[in-house]
Amino acid sequence: xxSHYSGNEINELQNEVVLAIAQSVASxxxxxxxxxxxxxxxxxLLPESKLNVFLFENGGLHYGYCSDIQEFSDCTKxxxxxxxxxxxxxxxxxxxxxxxYQQLFYENHWTENGIPPAYxxxxxxxxxxxxxxxxxxxxxxxxxxxxxxxxxxIVLIAxxxxxxxxxxSLEEQLAQYNDFVNSLMESFPDLIYLKDKESRFIRISNAxxxxxxxxxxxxxxxKTDFDIYNETHAREAFEDEQQIMRTGMPIIGKEELExxxxxKRRWSYTTKMPWxxxxxxxxxxxxxxxxxxxxxxxxxxxxxxxxxxxxxxNAIPQSVFxxxxxxxxxxCNSVFAKAAGFDNPSEIIGKSDYDLPWTPNEVETYRASDxxxxxxxxxxxxxxxxxxxxxxxxxxxxxxxxxLKDENGKVxxxxxxxxxxxxxxxxxxxxxxxxxxLAETIKMLQLVIDTIPVRVFWKTKESVFMGCNKxxxxxxxxxxxEKLxxKTDFDMTWVEQxxxxxxxxxxxxxxxxxxxxxxxxxxxxxxxxIWLRTSKVPLRNLDNEIIGVLxxxxxxxxxxxxEEKLQAINAELERFSYTVSHDLRSPLFTIKGFIGLLEEDxxxxxxxxxxxxxxxINTAADKMTHLLNNLLxxxxxxxxxxxxxxxxxxxxxxxxxxxxxxxxxxRKVKLILPxxxxxxxxxxxxxxxxxxxxxxxxxxxxxxxxxxLIEIGYSTCEKEIEFFIRDNGIGIDPKYHETIxxxxxxxxxxxxxxxxxxxxxxxxxxxxxxxxxxESEGRGKGCTFKFKLPxxxxxx
Amino acid sequence: MKGEPVSILLVEDNIDHAHLVMxxxxxxxxxxxxxxxxxxxxxLEYLARSKSExxxxxxxxxxxRLPKIDGLEVLREIKTNxxxxxxxxxxxxxxxxxxxxxxAYHLHANSYLVKPVDFDKFTELMDLLGFYWICWNKNPFHx
Numbered sequence: 038x039x040s041h042y043s044g045n046e047i048n049e050l051q052n053e054v055v056l057a058i059a060q061s062v063a064s065x066x067x068x069x070x071x072x073x074x075x076x077x078x079x080x081x082l083l084p085e086s087k088l089n090v091f092l093f094e095n096g097g098l099h100y101g102y103c104s105d106i107q108e109f110s111d112c113t114k115x116x117x118x119x120x121x122x123x124x125x126x127x128x129x130x131x132x133x134x135x136x137x138y139q140q141l142f143y144e145n146h147w148t149e150n151g152i153p154p155a156y157x158x159x160x161x162x163x164x165x166x167x168x169x170x171x172x173x174x175x176x177x178x179x180x181x182x183x184x185x186x187x188x189x190x191i192v193l194i195a196x197x198x199x200x201x202x203x204x205x206s207l208e209e210q211l212a213q214y215n216d217f218v219n220s221l222m223e224s225f226p227d228l229i230y231l232k233d234k235e236s237r238f239i240r241i242s243n244a245x246x247x248x249x250x251x252x253x254x255x256x257x258x259x260k261t262d263f264d265i266y267n268e269t270h271a272r273e274a275f276e277d278e279q280q281i282m283r284t285g286m287p288i289i290g291k292e293e294l295e296x297x298x299x300x301k302r303r304w305s306y307t308t309k310m311p312w313x314x315x316x317x318x319x320x321x322x323x324x325x326x327x328x329x330x331x332x333x334x335x336x337x338x339x340x341x342x343x344x345x346x347x348x349x350x351n352a353i354p355q356s357v358f359x360x361x362x363x364x365x366x367x368x369c370n371s372v373f374a375k376a377a378g379f380d381n382p383s384e385i386i387g388k389s390d391y392d393l394p395w396t397p398n399e400v401e402t403y404r405a406s407d408x409x410x411x412x413x414x415x416x417x418x419x420x421x422x423x424x425x426x427x428x429x430x431x432x433x434x435x436x437x438x439x440x441l442k443d444e445n446g447k448v449x450x451x452x453x454x455x456x457x458x459x460x461x462x463x464x465x466x467x468x469x470x471x472x473x474x475l476a477e478t479i480k481m482l483q484l485v486i487d488t489i490p491v492r493v494f495w496k497t498k499e500s501v502f503m504g505c506n507k508x509x510x511x512x513x514x515x516x517x518x519e520k521l522x523x524k525t526d527f528d529m530t531w532v533e534q535x536x537x538x539x540x541x542x543x544x545x546x547x548x549x550x551x552x553x554x555x556x557x558x559x560x561x562x563x564x565x566x567i568w569l570r571t572s573k574v575p576l577r578n579l580d581n582e583i584i585g586v587l588x589x590x591x592x593x594x595x596x597x598x599x600e601e602k603l604q605a606i607n608a609e610l611e612r613f614s615y616t617v618s619h620d621l622r623s624p625l626f627t628i629k630g631f632i633g634l635l636e637e638d639x640x641x642x643x644x645x646x647x648x649x650x651x652x653x654i655n656t657a658a659d660k661m662t663h664l665l666n667n668l669l670x671x672x673x674x675x676x677x678x679x680x681x682x683x684x685x686x687x688x689x690x691x692x693x694x695x696x697x698x699x700x701x702x703x704r705k706v707k708l709i710l711p712x713x714x715x716x717x718x719x720x721x722x723x724x725x726x727x728x729x730x731x732x733x734x735x736x737x738x739x740x741x742x743x744x745x746l747i748e749i750g751y752s753t754c755e756k757e758i759e760f761f762i763r764d765n766g767i768g769i770d771p772k773y774h775e776t777i778x779x780x781x782x783x784x785x786x787x788x789x790x791x792x793x794x795x796x797x798x799x800x801x802x803x804x805x806x807x808x809x810x811x812e813s814e815g816r817g818k819g820c821t822f823k824f825k826l827p828x829x830x831x832x833x
Numbered sequence: 834m835k836g837e838p839v840s841i842l843l844v845e846d847n848i849d850h851a852h853l854v855m856x857x858x859x860x861x862x863x864x865x866x867x868x869x870x871x872x873x874x875x876x877l878e879y880l881a882r883s884k885s886e887x888x889x890x891x892x893x894x895x896x897x898r899l900p901k902i903d904g905l906e907v908l909r910e911i912k913t914n915x916x917x918x919x920x921x922x923x924x925x926x927x928x929x930x931x932x933x934x935x936x937a938y939h940l941h942a943n944s945y946l947v948k949p950v951d952f953d954k955f956t957e958l959m960d961l962l963g964f965y966w967i968c969w970n971k972n973p974f975h976x
Contacts, residue, residue: 615930619898622927623847626948626955630853633952653849776903 092170164203378427514562857959873902
């Protein structure tokens with residue numbers, strides 16, 4: 038290889054190299070290959086030289102080519118950094134011999150890389166007025182010398198390299214840009230197009246092509262909207278584009294409903310812009326169209342939902358309104374609007390309660406609750422208040438208000454709902470009134486059942502007491518009617534009669550027929566037996582089903598006692614009239630009979646019986662007088678009574694014994710008397726008659742008893758005292774034990790007396806509230822008369 | 834009239850009344866034999882005896898108010914005793930009490946007569962009584 042060229046040779050070589058490099062620049066694909074080619078040309082100028090090229094970007098070394106190094110490394114970059122910067126800072130091509138080169142490294146403390154070269158030439162690479170790198174050619178050989186001519190060629194080559202680099206850089210940028218545009222056009226989901234000035238498509242995105250059902254986006258090139266859309270839409274688009282080009286003003290965000298070749302209707306959101314080239318010349322238009330059908334459908338749904346909501350709001354019977362925090366209405370439904378006097382809910386907007394037909398008091402009430410909600414952030418539910426409507430009608434409403442809060446919880450308004458509760462309120466008032474009336478009725482009923490002198494009670498179907506009045510409770514020995522509830526007759530003092538009572542209940546409940554005014558007995562809490570006149574009626578509910586029995590009764594014990602007394606009096610009266618009819622007529626008959634006999638005898642001249650007959654008449658008349666006296670006496674016993682006073686029975690008995698002392702002494706009657714008899718309350722004269730009669734009887738009916746005995750005594754119990762007089766005389770057959778006390782009953786016709794004594798005794802004892810009876814085992818066995826007197830003071 | 838003497842049982846506690854009754858019967862010669870007893874007990878004893886002797890009275894005149902055993906009780910005894918129940922029993926009493934009349938008939942008395950206080954009427958009654966019961970009336974065991 039020649040190391041030295043003549044001037045012509047150099048010129049030719051220079052031209053050839055420059056031309057070759059220029060050609061390489063045009064077809065450069067890889068910088069490495071390019072620099073390798075460049076190096077081959079440089080080696081022809083300067084054999085055994087080496088070539089380094091370093092390219093900078095943003096102040097950093099980003100590319101390096103070193104002809105003697107296979108792999109360009111960071112280490113190499115570091116070695117060359119200083120000298121490259123030196124060249125760039127100098128801004129001019131520079132040639133350094135070995136000494137200068139070493140001196141430069143030394144002064145700048147650069148790290149040397151290997152053996153310093155014999156010559157080192159560096160040229161800054163400038164492209165587009167910017168330093169992009171440094172190209173250096175160096176050799177470790179002194180021959181051939183790096184002449185100025187060769188240096189100039191190197192500088193010239195460097196300028197071509199700069200061009201090449203610049204071109205390469207632009208191409209890369211363009212390629213990137215193309216990649217970007219291509220991927221945009223291929224992948225971007227929106228429809229993108231580019232049209233020329235005549236609105237013919239130049240390019241469209243793949244999404245657009247797919248939308249147009251094209252296999253290839255290129256198929257659209259040269260066509261217009263008129264080939265795609267209907268006339269109207271195409272015309273409108275065309276005119277839009279022409280306008281954009283004329284005015285240079287874009288059309289941004291135009292929403293259009295488009296009908297596509299696939300038959301679908303789609304909403305698009307389109308922005309169209311004028312397309313200018315780098316020099317500002319209008320080339321056409323381009324646009325991006327986004328399919329907003331889904332958004333539109335959401336929007337449509339929203340609108341529909343809103344309409345549904347509005348319909349609901351306007352359909353419900355409740356009034357709905359909403360206000361801001363200043364209590365200014367923001368909206369309402371139609372019911373509310375109507376009440377407020379508006380035809381359309383929208384008219385409410387901006388109004389305050391002061392503008393509405395409410396009364397001033399109502400306005401203040403409403404606003405006060407608004408203020409409270411805004412202050413507390415709490416709902417106010419079920420406020421019952423009035424409202425004067427636009428038609429002047431005053432209604433009752435029940436309002437609930439809730440605060441409207443934003444996402445931060447801040448109250449920005451109030452939502453209110455109210456119901457017209459006038460009807461309910463009226464019904465409530467009516468109910469209240471009815472309740473009051475019912476309570477009054479119940480109270481009155483209670484008063485009635487507690488006041489009437491009748492006992493009232495009611496029982497379930499199972500004869501369990503449900504209630505009673507106070508009188509009944511008192512009868513049951515309970516201090517209040519409530520204590521009776523739940524009890525049955527078997528729990529009461531009248532358990533003895535409970536079975537009968539319950540049977541009566543059953544009869545009434547099962548038959549449904551009242552059982553009225555029947556008399557029955559009852560055992561009181563004190564153990565007394567009282568008489569009741571009871572009525573039981575079935576207790577029915579509103580459905581007329583029998584649910585129990587209602588009973589009422591009167592205590593008719595006093596009545597019953599009077600009745601019994603009356604019956605006794607009647608019996609006595611009967612006895613009396615009997616006596617009058619029989620016993621008084623008897624002597625009368627005798628008198629008249631014997632007078633008749635007398636007349637007969639006198640008429641017939643028979644006088645022998647006259648005296649005898651007159652005696653009989655006299656005797657009968659005396660007997661009659663005696664009877665009448667006795668009757669009078671008996672009637673006096675009941676009617677005229679001396680005041681009861683404490684009576685000394687000892688004295689009375691002794692007086693009576695004294696009156697028969699003659700016969701007692703004569704018959705040697707043995708007397709057994711108690712040491713001391715008790716004092717009792719009685720009519721002393723009558724009591725004396727009792728003892729007189731009984732003692733006389735005992736003496737009179739001694740019969741043939743050889744050892745006659747009369748014993749007098751008494752026994753007491755809690756309530757009464759019983760006296761007795763016992764004899765061992767003729768005795769009385771048990772069948773006469775009752776009749777002997779009858780008026781004018783005599784056991785023995787031949788015996789003395791009129792049958793009056795015991796009747797009188799019985800009468801006196803009865804008037805004293807006592808009873809008398811006789812005990813005797815029969816004839817010849819003696820007898821004992823016993824009479825009881827009550828101990829309690831009886832003063833009739 | 835058979836040869837058999839007519840016998841009448843008079844049960845009357847009042848001797849004076851009995852005297853008057855017997856006087857009237859004797860006066861009209863109606864009865865051959867009048868047995869007068871003064872109390873019910875004696876009457877029942879007499880009837881018991883008549884049964885054993887088979888000599889029943891043709892008629893019993895019975896007062897109601899009797900000592901020891903009451904007239905109505907005697908009546909009951911007679912009318913419930915199969916041996917005695919056929920004997921006509923005429924109640925002859927001073928009582929015109931309805932209860933007495935009712936009770937007497939209830940116990941199957943054959944007749945109930947109240948002693949008239951008026952002597953003429955008494956005489957007439959005794960006359961009729963005698964004729965009716967002793968002459969006209971047919972009697973089962975004395976027929």
